[in-house]
Amino acid sequence: MSAPASSAWRVETRTRAATGFSVFAVLLVAIAFAAPFFVSRSLLQDLFLILTMLVLAQNWNLLAGYAGLVSVGQQAFVGFGAYAMFACVSLGGLDPILAVLIAGVAAAMLSVATGFFVFRLQGAYFAIGTWVVAEVVRLVLAQWRALGGGTGTSLPNAAIRDMAAVQWIAEAFSVRSAQAADILTYWLALILCCATIGFIYWLLRTRQGLGLSAVRDNQEAARSVGVDARRIKWAVYVSVAFVTGMAGALIYVQKARISPDAAFSVVDWTAYVIFIVVIGGIGTLEGPIIGVIVFFLLQKTLADYGSWYLLVLGLIGIAIMLFAPRGLWGLFSDRTGIQFFPVRRILKGGPSTDHQGTRGGPHG
Amino acid sequence: MIWVDTIVQGVLLGGLYALFAAGLSLVFGVMRLVNLAHGDLIVLGAFLILVIVSALGLNPFLAALVALPVMFCLGWGLQFVVLNRTLGDDILPPLLVTFGLSIVIQNALLEGFSADSRRISVGGLEAASVSLGPIAVGVMPLLTFLSAVAVIIALNALFYRTALGRAFRATSDDPVTAGLMGVDPKRLFATATGIAMIVVTIAALYLGTRSNFDPTIGPARLIYAFEAVIIGGLGSFWGTLAGGVIIGVAQTMGAAINPEWQILSGHVAFLLVLLFRPRGLFPRAND
Known part of the structure; x- marks a missing residue:
């Protein structure tokens, strides 16, 4: 009964749409890198916001959509990263870019410490547990007088001006140092964003990624075939904290002003992020990209209506979760079968395949 | 002596937190649903009572009675x-929908x-106090605590002495078999949330009369309630009361040392x- 060599089983993830998309993606990233040459400063700041929100969204998506760890406390790592960066720059006199890296490490260390608490809770209780942890971190940092206590503080102007490469950019573009700093933070956000998406895409295509999806779909079954669910969840929790902390630090290099209430805002760093992922499509790499575009368009449209904006965003989020739980990208992908970041394993070849020559389930 | 006073005030504050938590505990016990909008529903209740008080000129306690059926x-x-x-089976939809609901409310x-x-003004009752031995206790905090005890007793009686409570427990254990015995889980769950909202209204009455409130304070109440439940x-209503009291005492003790530590010490007690006891002090449910 052995199949002839020409029709042996093969596992593939490549699809034609994805090959086309990768060419498009390379072009898009190249254009994005060149953006400071031809877009205005305010548009560049908007793009910075989009990129950093996308980083936060991709990380939350990895955590909730793939590892099944629904956290509403990611603001802990945004705020802690931001405060670590402020401490390095204001108190330690370090370069902000180096401080962003240190902030990531600090956030990862915080996640190891807090993980011992929150991993004792399951499911929905994990969610509120992470929120409590974020509140505790906020209240503790609000006691830190050297960084302004409850009212907050600003980065010294000189720290931004003397940042490595700012002078160089200022001369190359013949702009003032404040604008040069915007260009630099934009480039850093772009690098962080590409690295995040690249890392998650790579992760999902490895054995560990397959184990992760297996744990999400059925933890008991995954464990019975030898997947170490606990270790995978810990690894995801800590690496997400690392990137989230760097993103938080970078956001606050650009804002240059920090306060505990803003840095640990559940609305800014968790509610928006959750809505972006849910609206775009949870559990896909494409979803957060779609979601962040929708989020930004809504924000621009409803900017003058105050709290109506969040109200509408919340209602859309609820409607999507109830009627299209796989989000806008899920609706599109289910109808067309298109995937830009193919992580589904497709079984090809072998005897008695169907007319398309494929096998394998939708989440394989 | 001052410490005894601090602890008594903390216990009474714990009554308020137990009221916040009892509705959460009920809904979780029946359908394993954690409602992230619970705190915002309490605030919504407080605004409803406020509207009834100002529109009809009623006493807040009567206004709460009017609000009960609405809630x-x-x-x-x-x-x-x-x-x-x-x-x-998927935990994402309930979490994300109730989180969205919280933001919407x-x-x-x-x-x-x-x-x-x-x-919400209760006409001078805020400032009234009674002396219990050497300690003066506010009438409103005392009423809050007694209401919390009454709510816990009523919920226990409902759960363990009535046909509805039997249906709640049966559905909680095994919805399919309970359905075969003639229970309609969808209607039963709706009734459970309705009853939870009655508790929420009582909590809202004391939230609104004892301190200032604004639309954004809901999530903090949710966190206190959640800490009390854990x-x-x-699954234990008396445990929820004990949890509320522990949070309350931790907060007043923290505040006595440094006013900025009030909220923080409540969270630290929870952590x-x-x-040391990840399943809580009086665990009953097996999950």
Whole structure:
């Protein structure tokens, strides 16, 4: 009964749409890198916001959509990263870019410490547990007088001006140092964003990624075939904290002003992020990209209506979760079968395949 | 002596937190649903009572009585139309839908009532106090605590002495078999949320009369309620009361040392319990 060599089983993830998309993606990233040459400063700041929100969204998506760890406390790592960066720059006199890296490490260390608490809770209780942890971190940092206590503080102007490469950019573009700093933070956000998406895409295509999806779909079954669910969840929790902390630090290099209430805002760093992922499509790499575009368009449209904006965003989020739980990208992908970041394993070849020559389930 | 006073005030404050938590505990016990909008529903209740007080000129206690059926119907409808659709093996839909609901309620209240701080006046009762031996105790905190005890007793009686409570427990254990015995889980869940909203209204009455409130304070109340439930142990109403008291005492003790530490010490007490007794002090449920 052995199949002839020409029709042996093969596992593939490549699809034609994805090959086309990768060419498009390379072009898009190249254009994005060149953006400071031809877009205005305010548009560049908007793009910075989009990129950093996308980083936060991709990380939350990895955590909730793939590892099944629904956290509403990611603001802990945004705020802690931001405060670590402020401490390095204001108190330690370090370069902000180096401080962003240190902030990531600090956030990862915080996640190891807090993980011992929150991993004792399951499911929905994990969610509120992470929120409590974020509140505790906020209240503790609000006691830190050297960084302004409850009212907050600003980065010294000189720290931004003397940042490595700012002078160089200022001369190359013949702009003032404040604008040069915007260009630099934009480039850093772009690098962080590409690295995040690249890392998650790579992760999902490895054995560990397959184990992760297996744990999400059925933890008991995954464990019975030898997947170490606990270790995978810990690894995801800590690496997400690392990137989230760097993103938080970078956001606050650009804002240059920090306060505990803003840095640990559940609305800014968790509610928006959750809505972006849910609206775009949870559990896909494409979803957060779609979601962040929708989020930004809504924000621009409803900017003058105050709290109506969040109200509408919340209602859309609820409607999507109830009627299209796989989000806008899920609706599109289910109808067309298109995937830009193919992580589904497709079984090809072998005897008695169907007319398309494929096998394998939708989440394989 | 001052420490005894601090502890007594903390116990009474714990009554308020137990009231916040009892509704959460009930809904979780029956359908394993954690409602992230619970705190915002309490704030919504407080605004409803405020509107009734100012529109009809009623005493706040009577106004709460008027609000009870309204809130029951709201809870019933919310569960029947929206939340029942989210129940299942996947934990994402209920969490994300109730989180969205929390944001929607907050912003709808902001739009309707602005961000101003409000308070429901109970006509001088706020300042009244009685002396228990050497300690003076506020009438409102005492009423709050007694109401919390009454609510816990009533919920226990409902759960363990009535046909409805038997249906709640049966459905909680095994919805399919309970369905075969003639229980309609969807209607039962709606009733449970309706009853939880009655507790929410009582909590809202004391929230609104004892301190200032504004549309954004809901999430903090949710966190206190959640901490009380976890400290007490899932599924135990008396445990929830004990959990509330522990949070309350930790907060007043923290505040006595340094006013800035009030909230923080409540959270720290919760984390310590989580570290040493992860299933709470009086665990009953097995999950």
